[in-house]
Amino acid sequence: MISVQGVTREYGAGAARHVALGDVSLQINRGEFVSIMGSSGSGKTTLLNVMGGLDTEWKGTVEIAGQSIRTLADPALSRLRNRSIGFIFQHFHLLEHMTCLENVTLPSYFGGAAGVDVVARATGVLERVGLGGKLQASPSALSGGQKQRVAIARALFNQPEIMLCDEPTGSLDRATGLTILELFRELNEAEELTVVVVTHEEYVSRMARRIIRIEDGQIVSDEPNIPTPAEAT
Ligand SMILES: Nc1ncnc2c1ncn2[C@@H]1O[C@H](COP(=O)(O)OP(=O)(O)OP(=O)(O)O)[C@@H](O)[C@H]1O
Ligand SMILES: [Mg+2]
Structure with missing residues (x-):
């Protein structure tokens, strides 16, 4: 689904x-729930941006949904991204002068929603994340956890195959962060959404089924996450 082979990314000269x-290589398959764990500056955001086709200034090979993105011109890469990938960030990036419903319909303006009942679909994804009662609310009136749910609904709008999340709980307290991670787990299990979560926090990475550890721009381990008995439910 996403394959990164021998990728080197340098900044500066x-x-x-x-x-x-x-020289990083990894593969994420359909239906996986993966965390990429590492300390500040280890290269997590850089790796996520490479995997999502947001960054193209690297050497190596990157394939998204079976397509080598090296050969794609900008519009084709944007289309592939819009269709296949939802992005989630630490700071939500919601437009506060719009309602929650309007925020979630934003992806429809970038194509891929021809013939779709945009309001019905946006309402559906907001209900899916537990915010059916907040359609007309301003994001400024919501809690941090609710704001992140709106961002997740917006990312789900185009029915992506994979969700790439950069520190999605970084602005939330631990209890609220865990509810967001539970939602990712639910979407992963019930709807086979592939989820990749970048984090520097051990408790966040423990929610994933596979943990990739990165240090100084190198993958140092890549292992299934076996829950401890206390975590297993
Ligand atoms: N635009 C840039 N120009 C120069 N150096 C950069 C740039 N972006 C990142 N770097 C450097 O590349 C390295 C990896 O950065 P990256 O943002 O991927 O780390 P990170 O693991 O996401 O860190 P954090 O947990 O703090 O978000 C760091 O040393 C950083 O200083
Ligand atoms: Mg980062």
Whole structure:
């Protein structure tokens, strides 16, 4: 579903040159729930941006949904991204002068929603994340956890195959963060949504089924996550 092979990403040049990813390879398959875990500056965001086709300034090979993105021109890459991938960030990126419903319909303006009842679909995904009662609310009137649910609904609007999340609980307290991770787990199990969560927090990574650890731009381990008895439910 997403394949990264021998990817190197450098920033800067000369004395300022920094290798953010050094010859990294990994594959994420349909239906997986993966965390990418590492300390600040280890290269997590860089890797996620490479995997999602947001960054194209690397050496190596990246395939999204079976397509090598090296050969794609900008509009084709944007289409592939819009169709296949939902992005979630730490700071929600909602438009506060619009209602929750309007925020969730935003992806329809970037194509892929021809013939779709946009309001019905947006209402459906907001109900799916537990916010059916907040359709006309302003995001500014919501809690942090609710704001992240609106962002998740917006990411679900185009019915992506994979959700790429960069520190999705980074602005939330731990209890609220866990409810967001439970929602990802539910979407992963019930709807086979592939989920990748970048984090620097152990408790966040423990919610995933596979944990990839990254240090200084290198993958140092990639293992299934076996829940401890206390975590198993
Ligand atoms: N635009 C840029 N220009 C120069 N260096 C960059 C740039 N973006 C990232 N870097 C460097 O690349 C390395 C990896 O950065 P990255 O943002 O991927 O780390 P991260 O693991 O996401 O960190 P954090 O947990 O703090 O978000 C860091 O050393 C960072 O300083
Ligand atoms: Mg980061």
